[in-house]
Amino acid sequence: MLDDAPSFTPTKRSKVKRNHLRGAYDQETVFAILDSAPLCxxxxxxxxxxYVTPTLVWRDGDRLYWHGSSASRMLRTVREAVPVCVTAAHFDGWxxxxxxxxxxxxYRSVMAFGRAEQVQDAEEKEAALKLMMEQIWPGRWDALRPMTAQELKATMVGSMRIEEASAKIRNGPPVDDDDDYALDIWAGVLPIETGxxxxxxxxxxxxxxxxxxGVTQPNRGPR
Amino acid sequence: MLDDAPSFTPTKRSKVKRNHLRGAYDQETVFAILDSAPLCxxxxxxxxxxYVTPTLVWRDGDRLYWHGSSASRMLRTVREAVPVCVTAAHFDGWxxxxxxxxxxxxYRSVMAFGRAEQVQDAEEKEAALKLMMEQIWPGRWDALRPMTAQELKATMVGSMRIEEASAKIRNGPPVDDDDDYALDIWAGVLPIETGxxxxxxxxxxxxxxxxxxGVTQPNRGPR
Structure with missing residues (x-):
């Protein structure tokens, strides 16, 4: 990353404490991990x-969105500026x-912090939902039976500006103690692939x- | 499931609020989802x-375990009977x-609730770590360079008895409004596979x- 690339400033909340070499705070790294993890x-x-709820998360700039039924406990709770943490994680291998x-x-993981908001405005809500769909299957939204006013009302959209975020990445072979490399023990990586x-x-x-x-090649998640 | 099979009793905290048909509280369902998700x-x-930290979680009966460096923020925090939520999720398809x-x-997901404890006793800690390894690669622990006292000290093991848990499962084809089945719009499932x-x-x-x-066929996670 370039030294002047956009970056989140780590604080006590987001600083990667363990193994500093694996931590990253630049937006490019953070966004790439978030964008490739539809399920956060x-x-x-x-x-x-x-409470930790798995749900679909999408991004527009430095803002994250999620959605669900108006009856959802998670969505009813995280709508009043409550502090939330959105975590994305890819398990890449043993x-x-x-x-x-x-x-x-x-693995590649991101912890993003911010305060939840509820998207109240109907137009803004529909735009956010369309963005979610367009990011996965460009063009599909317009090919579908249009969303009704009742459906829009029954859907809650939550949002959060990323105030802070940190990425943590480990890749490559095992790192053993120097003396242990002489041992006759198999070591290596079992890569995990999702498709x-x-x-x-x-x-x-x-x-x-x-x-x-395009349907079989969604732009998010595995292909 | 049999009516008298072991089951968690749903309360306000763990009851699946949306789409009751997808909720399950029996231990067999809850444990199967947890056991097939090493990364929780x-x-x-x-x-x-x-804070939401992705980490390896393993199970012994109704008890969950996790581990990490003694320097870990998560492990330093969740050791004094603090209430935690452990969530497992499989994203099975669009x-x-x-x-x-x-x-x-x-998807298949579990939210498990309990109070964190720290495993203090050295023997109990080593037994828990051995169990983690044995569940993934039976026999490997004894083939490795033995764990030193210093390594055991540098490793924290957290634990939680599952007080409550709920599973949530969705599978099968889309469910459309009756009238929409007449539309010339492609619908179906894109199954996601991990291997x-x-x-x-x-x-x-x-x-x-x-x-x-056995190394290429771990007993947990994808094969």
Whole structure:
């Protein structure tokens, strides 16, 4: 990264404490990890109890969005400027070392902090929902049966400006103690790969409806 | 599930509010989702701020374990009976419907609640770490360079008895509004699959060290 590239400033809240070499705060790294993880985990607090809800998260600039039913506990809670943490994580591989202690995982993760807001304005809400869809399947939104006013009302959209964020990355082979490299123990990495299997058309699909070209290659998540 | 099968009792904290058909509280379902998700997300609170840390989680009966460096913020925080939430989630597929509103995801998730404890006793700590390894690669622990007292000291092990847990599952085709099935819009599922690529031996592997038979087929995570 360039020294003057946009970057989040780490504070006590977001500074990566362990293994500093794995920490990154530049927007390019943080955004790349978020964008490739449609399923994130949102953490929030009710009466001192922590809740972690897995949900679809999308990004527009330095703002994250999520959505769901108006009946959702998570969405009802995280709408009043409550502090939240949005975490994205990719599990990229098992790392097998020559000692138990140096076993590890290859991963890319982001913790993003901010205050939740609820998107109230109907137009802004619809724009955010369209953005979510367009980021995954460009053009699909306009090909669908249009959203009704009732559906828009039944959908809550949450949002958060990223105030702080940190990325943490581990990759590469195991790192063993110097003396241990002489041991006759297998060490290496088992890479984990995520991809799409063949599409399963809806059993109720109308005869003759062709699969649109882009549908099997969503722009987010695995391809 | 059998009516008398072991089950968690849902309360306000863990009851699945949306789409009750997708909620499950029986131990068999909850444990199966946890056991197949080595990477979980742990939620905890510091000064009213929520933190969500992705980390390896393993299970022994109704008890969950995690570990890390003694320098870890998460591990230093969640050791004094603080309420935590451990969430496991599998993203199994994109669900494309004929309206934006009915687009969805296939997934399996668990939210487990309890109070964190720190495993202090050295023997108990080592037993928990051995269990973690044995669950992934049976037999590997004894083949490794033994753990030193210093390594054991530098490792913190956290634990939580599952007080409550709920599972949430969605699978199958899209569910559209009755009228929409007549539309000429493609609908279906894009299944997401996770698996292991070919192992990458450590470049510093001693010549002649064979890859143990079980290593490419860990008992947790993808195979």
């Amino acid at each position: 985990h949102i953490g929030y607090v009710i009466d001192g109890q922590s 790392v097998l070392a020559r000692s138990a202690f140096h076993h590890s995982a290859n 799409l299997a063949d599409p399963v058309p809806d059993p109720k699909l109308r005869e003759g409806v062709a699969q649109p070209a | 997300h742990i939620g905890y609170v510091i000064d009213g701020q929520s 669900v494309l419907a004929r309206s934006a509103f009915h687009h969805s995801a296939n 292991l690529a070919d192992p990458v031996p450590d470049p510093k592997l001693r010549e002649g060290v064979a890859q143990p038979a």
